[in-house]
Amino acid sequence: MTSLMKGRVGKALAPRARIARVIVAAACAGLFTTACDVHGISDPGTLSAIVISPNPQTLAVNATQQFTAVGTDFSGAKVAISPVWTIATGGGTIGTSGMFTAGTATGTFTATVTATSGGRTATATVIVTPGPLATIVVTPNPATLAIGAAQQYVAVGKDAGGNVVPFTPTWSVVANGGTISAAGLFTAGSVAGTFANTVQASSLGIKGTATVTVTPGALATIAVTPNPIALNVGLAQQFTAVGKDANGNVVALTPVWSVAAGGGAIATSGVFTAGTVPGTYTNTVVATSGGISGSATVVVTAGALATITVSPNPVSLQVGAAQQFTAVGTDAAGNIIPITPVWAAVASGGSIDLSSGVFTAGNTPGTYTNTVRASVGTVAGFATVSVTPGGVSSLTVTPNPATVQTAGTVTFSATAKDAGGNVVPSTPVWAVVNGGGTINANSGAFVAGTTAGTFANTIKATANGISSFATVVVTPVLTTIVVAPNPVIVLANGTQQFAATGRDASGNTFSITPVWAVVNGGGTIDPNTGLFTAGNTPGTFTGTVRATSGSTAGFATVTVTNVVPTLATITVTPNPASLAINTTQQFNAVGRDGNGNIFVITPVWSVVNAAAGTINPATGLFTAGGAAGSYPATVKATVGLISGTADVTETAVAVAPLIDLGQAALNGIMAATAVTCAGPLGTINANVSISPGGALSGFPPCVITGAQHLADATAANDQIALTSAYNQLAAQPCGTTITADLGGTTVLPGVYCAGTTIGVTGTLTLNGNGNSNANFVFKAGTGLTTAGNVVLINGAQAKNVYWLVGSSATLGTGSQFQGNIITLTSITMVDNATLIGRALARQGAVTLGTGNVITLP
Numbered sequence: 001m002t003s004l005m006k007g008r009v010g011k012a013l014a015p016r017a018r019i020a021r022v023i024v025a026a027a028c029a030g031l032f033t034t035a036c037d038v039h040g041i042s043d044p045g046t047l048s049a050i051v052i053s054p055n056p057q058t059l060a061v062n063a064t065q066q067f068t069a070v071g072t073d074f075s076g077a078k079v080a081i082s083p084v085w086t087i088a089t090g091g092g093t094i095g096t097s098g099m100f101t102a103g104t105a106t107g108t109f110t111a112t113v114t115a116t117s118g119g120r121t122a123t124a125t126v127i128v129t130p131g132p133l134a135t136i137v138v139t140p141n142p143a144t145l146a147i148g149a150a151q152q153y154v155a156v157g158k159d160a161g162g163n164v165v166p167f168t169p170t171w172s173v174v175a176n177g178g179t180i181s182a183a184g185l186f187t188a189g190s191v192a193g194t195f196a197n198t199v200q201a202s203s204l205g206i207k208g209t210a211t212v213t214v215t216p217g218a219l220a221t222i223a224v225t226p227n228p229i230a231l232n233v234g235l236a237q238q239f240t241a242v243g244k245d246a247n248g249n250v251v252a253l254t255p256v257w258s259v260a261a262g263g264g265a266i267a268t269s270g271v272f273t274a275g276t277v278p279g280t281y282t283n284t285v286v287a288t289s290g291g292i293s294g295s296a297t298v299v300v301t302a303g304a305l306a307t308i309t310v311s312p313n314p315v316s317l318q319v320g321a322a323q324q325f326t327a328v329g330t331d332a333a334g335n336i337i338p339i340t341p342v343w344a345a346v347a348s349g350g351s352i353d354l355s356s357g358v359f360t361a362g363n364t365p366g367t368y369t370n371t372v373r374a375s376v377g378t379v380a381g382f383a384t385v386s387v388t389p390g391g392v393s394s395l396t397v398t399p400n401p402a403t404v405q406t407a408g409t410v411t412f413s414a415t416a417k418d419a420g421g422n423v424v425p426s427t428p429v430w431a432v433v434n435g436g437g438t439i440n441a442n443s444g445a446f447v448a449g450t451t452a453g454t455f456a457n458t459i460k461a462t463a464n465g466i467s468s469f470a471t472v473v474v475t476p477v478l479t480t481i482v483v484a485p486n487p488v489i490v491l492a493n494g495t496q497q498f499a500a501t502g503r504d505a506s507g508n509t510f511s512i513t514p515v516w517a518v519v520n521g522g523g524t525i526d527p528n529t530g531l532f533t534a535g536n537t538p539g540t541f542t543g544t545v546r547a548t549s550g551s552t553a554g555f556a557t558v559t560v561t562n563v564v565p566t567l568a569t570i571t572v573t574p575n576p577a578s579l580a581i582n583t584t585q586q587f588n589a590v591g592r593d594g595n596g597n598i599f600v601i602t603p604v605w606s607v608v609n610a611a612a613g614t615i616n617p618a619t620g621l622f623t624a625g626g627a628a629g630s631y632p633a634t635v636k637a638t639v640g641l642i643s644g645t646a647d648v649t650e651t652a653v654a655v656a657p658l659i660d661l662g663q664a665a666l667n668g669i670m671a672a673t674a675v676t677c678a679g680p681l682g683t684i685n686a687n688v689s690i691s692p693g694g695a696l697s698g699f700p701p702c703v704i705t706g707a708q709h710l711a712d713a714t715a716a717n718d719q720i721a722l723t724s725a726y727n728q729l730a731a732q733p734c735g736t737t738i739t740a741d742l743g744g745t746t747v748l749p750g751v752y753c754a755g756t757t758i759g760v761t762g763t764l765t766l767n768g769n770g771n772s773n774a775n776f777v778f779k780a781g782t783g784l785t786t787a788g789n790v791v792l793i794n795g796a797q798a799k800n801v802y803w804l805v806g807s808s809a810t811l812g813t814g815s816q817f818q819g820n821i822i823t824l825t826s827i828t829m830v831d832n833a834t835l836i837g838r839a840l841a842r843q844g845a846v847t848l849g850t851g852n853v854i855t856l857p
Helices: 002-031 662-666 713-730
Strands: 049-053 057-060 064-066 068-072 084-087 092-094 099-102 107-117 120-129 135-139 143-146 150-152 154-158 170-173 178-180 185-188 193-203 206-215 221-225 229-232 236-238 240-244 256-259 264-266 271-274 279-289 292-301 307-311 315-318 322-324 326-330 342-345 350-352 358-361 366-376 379-388 394-398 402-405 409-411 413-417 429-432 437-439 445-448 453-463 466-475 480-484 488-491 495-497 499-503 515-518 523-525 531-534 539-549 552-561 569-573 577-580 584-586 588-592 604-607 613-615 621-624 629-639 642-651 667-671 674-677 683-685 687-690 695-697 708-710 750-754 758-760 763-767 776-780 783-786 789-793 801-805 808-811 816-823 827-829 834-841 846-848 853-855
Touching (some): 049 107, 049 120, 057 064, 057 099, 068 107, 092 107, 135 193, 143 185, 170 178, 178 193, 185 206, 221 279, 240 279, 256 264, 264 279, 271 292, 307 366, 315 322, 315 358, 350 366, 394 453, 413 453, 429 437, 445 466, 480 539, 488 531, 499 539, 515 523, 531 552, 577 584, 577 621, 604 613, 621 642, 662 667, 662 713, 667 674, 667 683, 667 713, 667 846, 667 853, 674 687, 687 695, 687 713, 708 713, 713 801, 713 816, 776 783, 783 801, 783 816, 801 808, 808 816, 827 834
Parallel strands (some): 135 206, 221 292, 229 292, 307 379, 315 379, 402 466, 488 552, 569 642, 577 642, 667 834, 674 695, 674 846, 683 853, 687 708, 750 776, 758 783, 763 789, 776 801, 783 808, 789 816, 801 816, 808 827, 816 834, 827 846
Antiparallel strands (some): 049 068, 092 099, 107 120, 135 154, 178 185, 236 271, 256 279, 264 271, 279 292, 322 358, 342 366, 350 358, 366 379, 394 413, 409 445, 429 453, 437 445, 480 499, 495 531, 523 531, 569 588, 604 629
C-alpha cells in the first residue's frame, strides 16, 4: 500500500519536479559554471555525459567486445540511457546492443566506437591486432636458377584476414633441387629440373612453399646417336644430337649438321644419306653448337648384288683354245661385291669349267653371243665368244682363171682356210708375177695391160706365209678400125690398095677381116681385098671407102684427079715422144701433097742429135741413149728434099718408193679415231682419211683441199695400206743407233734407231749425197718430239724420209718438218708447225693447233 502510494505520488510530482529542474538548470546555466544540477534528493539529474567502456580496447581481428555506455548528469549521477551505437572510423562493426566485432584490418581506430543518446555522444578507441598465423607465403615463387646459384627466400606470415603476422620460419628443402640455410638462403644443386614446392617455410604447423627450376649449365658435350651405324649404300638414317652440361644435364640445342670424313651427305634436319662408296667413315657425322661438337661413325656397306660383269667380253679364240673368264659382282652403285659364281656355256661355242670359269673353244667357228654365263642366284652376267679358225694352211684365189679385156678391171679375192677347212680371216698381199697388168697390193684390184694373151699364174696372193696363184687371160676388144691411106689422091681410072687395122681401147692391134665398100662415090672397091678403082669424075669423096667388122667401121677419103700429085710435107709421129733412157720407140711418117692428101712415101730415118740415141733408117725404130734430157727435132724422116722431125724427151728409170702406200699416198693426214684443228690458217693440201672412226672437227675454219674419207671403204683400205707400211718400216734392219738429240747434226741416207724417244732440237740436215732416190728411215721406240727444223740437201727428197714412232709424235711450235710421220698412236702439231710430208696415225688421233700447213712431198 505504501509502495503503491509512493509510486502515485512520484508520478504526480514528477512533471512538476522536471519543470523545477529545468528552471533551476537554466538559472544555473546563466549564473554558475559548475554544480548547478538541481534535482531531487532521489532522482538523477539531466544527462550530461556518456562514458563508453572499455576504452581503449585491443582486439584481435574478428574478435568481439561488448561495449557499454553509462550516462551521468552534472553531479555524476548515473542517468539511464539507451544509446545508439555507431562506428565512426572503422575497425569493425557494432550491433544495437553495443556488441562490437573487430574487422580484418589491423590498426588503431581512434574514437571509432560511438554511443549517442539525448544529444550526448561518447567514443571509444579500438586497437585491432592481427589474428593467429593462418598462411605463409614464400617468395620468390617460382624461381629459376642455374646450377650452383644462390637465392635468398623470404617468408611472410598472415592471419586469416591477410594481415602480416610476424613469425620466425623454419626453412627446409622437401623435394630436392638444392639446399637452404636457416636464414632462407637457397643454393641450387647439380641436377637440372623443376622441383615443385621444394623450398618450405613452416611455423606452428603452418607451411608455405616455393617451386625452383634449376637450369643446366653451359653446353659441355654433344652426343650423336646412333653411333656407330651401318648403312647400305643409298640408305638414309635420322641422327639426333643431345647436349649436356658438365654435370650431365641435358642442354637444349639446335645443332648444325655436317659430314667431316665422307661417306654420304646430311641434311640440316640430321637425315644422313649413305654414299655409293663402302667403307668405315670414322666420326664423319658431326653435330656442332657454338664451339662444341659431337660425332658419329658410319659404316657404309655394299648393297645387294645387282650386276655381274664377265670379262674379257667379247673375246676371240681359235678353235680348241682356252680362255680364263672372271666375274665381278657389283651393287646398284657399282661397288664390288665378292661372289662365287656358277659358270655355264649357254649358247654353245665350247665348254666351260663350272667352278673355275676356264672356257675351251669348240671346233665350229662362229660368234656365240652371250654364251659364257656367270650367275649367283637370279643375277647373271654374260660374255660373247667368237670362235675363229686355226692358222692358215691353204689360200684360194678367185676368179681363176680370170678373163678380162685389155685395160679392163677385175678384183681378185683370196680365201684362207685352216687344216679343217674353216675360213680364216686374212689380209693377203697381192702381186703380179708373170705380167698381164697391175694389181693393188692391198685390195686385189687388177687392171689388165694393153697386151692380150694368157698370163699363167700371174696373180699371187700371200697371207701368213702361204701363197696362191691365179691365171689371167687378157682379150682384146675391137673399138676402132683405121683405114689407110687416108686421105689419098688417086688418078682417074687408077687403083689404090686400102688396108684396115683393128685396134682395142688401148690402141693394140686387133685382128680383123674387114668387109669393104664405097659409100660416097668416087669409084669401086673389091669387098674382100680392099682394092679401090677410081672413076672418071674428078673430085673429093669424103669418107667414101669403108671397112667394116661387126658393128665397127672405119673410113677413108679419096680425091680423084687427072693431075699427078707431088709430095709437099712429111709428118712424124709421135711428136713429142717421151720415153725412158735405153728404151725404144717406133716412129711413123705420113706424106701429104699440097692439098693435104696423103702421099704414099718410103722415108729414110735419121737422128739429128746423136746424144739422143739411134734409129733404124728403114723402119723408124728409135733406141734412146743413156742420158736423160730433151732433144728437140732430133728424129728425122726424109724423102728427097722433103723432111719431117719429132722432139724426144728421155727420162731416167723411175725407182719404186721404199714403202708403197698405194692410194693412201694421196692422204696428208690419216687417223684411226679423229682429226681436229684448233684455229684458222690451218691448211691440209691433200686428202684426209679416218677409219674406223670418223670424227672431223675444226674444218672450217681450217681447210682441206683434197677429198675426205670418213669411216668409208676407201678409209678402211687406206688403214690396211698404212698397217702394211708400218710393218715394213719396222722390219727395216737398224744401221745406226741414236744416242743423242738429232738437232744440229747432218746425216746420210740409212736406217737410224732409238729405243725410246727421238728428239729434234735445232736443225737436222739430211744429205742425199747426190742421189734423189736416197732413203732416210728414223725408228723411235716410243715418241718423236721436235723443237726444230728438217733441211734437205744434195738431192734428198721429203717423199723418201720416214719417221716410224712406236707411240706418239709432237711437232713443236713453229717447227718446219719434212718426211712421212707414221705413228702407232697419235700425232700432235703445235701452233704454226708445218709439214712437207704426211701425218699418219694408226690407232689414235691427229690434233692440229693454229696455222698448221701440211703439203704432200
